[in-house]
Amino acid sequence: MTKKLMQAAYYEKQGAAKNVIQYQQMPIPQPGAGEVRVKIHASGVNPSDTKSRAGWGGIEKKFERVIPHQDGAGVIESVGENVDKSRVGERVWIFEGQLGRAFGTGAEYIVIPSEKAIILPDNTSFAEGACLGVPAMTAHRTIFADGAVEGQTILVTGGAGAVGNYAIQWGKYGGATVITTVSSPEKAKIAEVAGADYIINYKTEDVVKRIQEITGKKRGINRIVDVDFSQNINVADAVLRTNGGVAMYSANPDDAPALPILSLMLRNIVIRTILVYTMPQDAKEAAIKDITAALKAGKLHHNIAQLFSLTELASAHEAQDSGKMIGKAIVEIS
Template sequence: MKAIGLTQFGGPEVLHLLDLPAPQARPGEIRIRVSAATVNPVDTMVRRGLAFVSDAAPPYVPGMEAAGVVDQIGEGTDTDLRIGDRVIAIAVVSGTHGAYAEQLVVPAESVVRAPVGATDIEAATLPMNGLTARMALDLLELPVGATVAITGAAGAVGGYAVQLAKADGLRVIADAALKDVQLVNDLGADVVLPRGESFPELVRKEVPDGVDGLVDTAGIAQSVARAVRDGGRVATSAPGAALATERGIVTERTFVPNYARHRVALDQLRQLAEQGRLTLRVARTLPVEQAIEAHRLLEIGGLPGRIVLTF
């Protein structure tokens, strides 16, 4: 099968075409013929040797989420999926096991039907990004009516966090650059404040005692934690984030592989997307052969959604 990967770590230029043996689905697994794979920040970490490479030998294939069709089901696998079904999946990268490939094998718990009405390109942006947002909110354990602050709200994970928080019955205070204020408002945030150093103080003007929880998708938890009330909770995506306990605040890190087999949560995301309660945002599509350009664009930043590679 054709895949895009690397044999040495470095910049986008290390990505190149690989010819790999097609993986086979074993009992409990499903193989997908991939039509679309999303480009995410963690993919650049794989490329630089900073994530998901310690226990595997090269070559490495990045990619943690994909959409396509089922083309093989392992013997005895407990699933209601059938050959030819349109699906989405989350992949935990290891060696050549990544979504930048024509075929991807995943545990049956990591794959669900694609949202009806969404293209494969749109649907590919949901599994990993959506589960990351879902995990963050679950870690906060906030009751209905509580107030949550969300950083990076205009991003893919942040946008899902805003919409999932509203679906959970929470009040949302989000940050946004001036150009993204309307977008974040449209996602359903109750209050949108300017992003930057003043965000915590502006939050405190809205909620003098501080918010009940913070979902940090921008990796700035330490600098904005003062927006959280005493005894509140923080969920951050920042790699290696310190687990601060000042003022009784509990800080935890989202690590989406822990949700990779949470089929119920993934299917709930699918249902919300079908209902129009989750917005699938595609910034740009590129053929998989242009993965180098995709990584360059991602690292420049400022994209209103995700880049999706097509097969």
């Protein structure tokens, strides 16, 4: 007998996770033209998922019922018209699963455009595959948006965070020397595993002085990947060399920093904002290509903080929102 229903987590109004997330059976979706249906084995939680659920910064709910989460991994079970039937059975990781759509990866099944289901190498688990979409693709863009980085020196702030951790790895993948900042010895160990060449505890060390000691120059940083540019402007101004740049990927609604415009302009500093959902298609394709190659070569490490079941999805959101979790929250779906 063909299974017709699936378990899903969803919300119909915005608010605190435990107040709005519900669980129930829903019809299994059918793939349309150009789409594939994936049996989800793992679903990744990102800040954008929990912010959308909470209505953070005035984000509006665009659908009556929302199954959350952009990222996930699983196996293609069926395909729609114009999709090669040989895709059935492929292990895949998913990106932008809920972008512009009501139903994301927080369920047993998802239907998505075929091009957003990327082959997952056998050496990578489903839980690891669910880490990739938002953080690994964002990090790739922050490192390579302005070209090759071989021989350069990069500063990654918040090197234990999901994006920052992948940014360290992409910097090393591209042949750069990577300096990162962290706030604790525990986070320093995570940054070390990612491959950072130098780790600075910004709680106990003078970041600018330490960077100058490492580089041997007053301003020796080529590029900065910044999780909190509004708070780190003075550091960026102090250490960026001429023709350097900052790639920022996170901000708050009320961030309105005063910039040292003249100082930055005199050195031709580029300030680049990154949002994975709206970055150019060629940048997404470049990230997917490098992610695939790096996975096959075993060169990407995935920092999973905690595993949850589907009926614990609300708890996974709370863990993400707590600010205490170091690494990714992954929802495993059997």
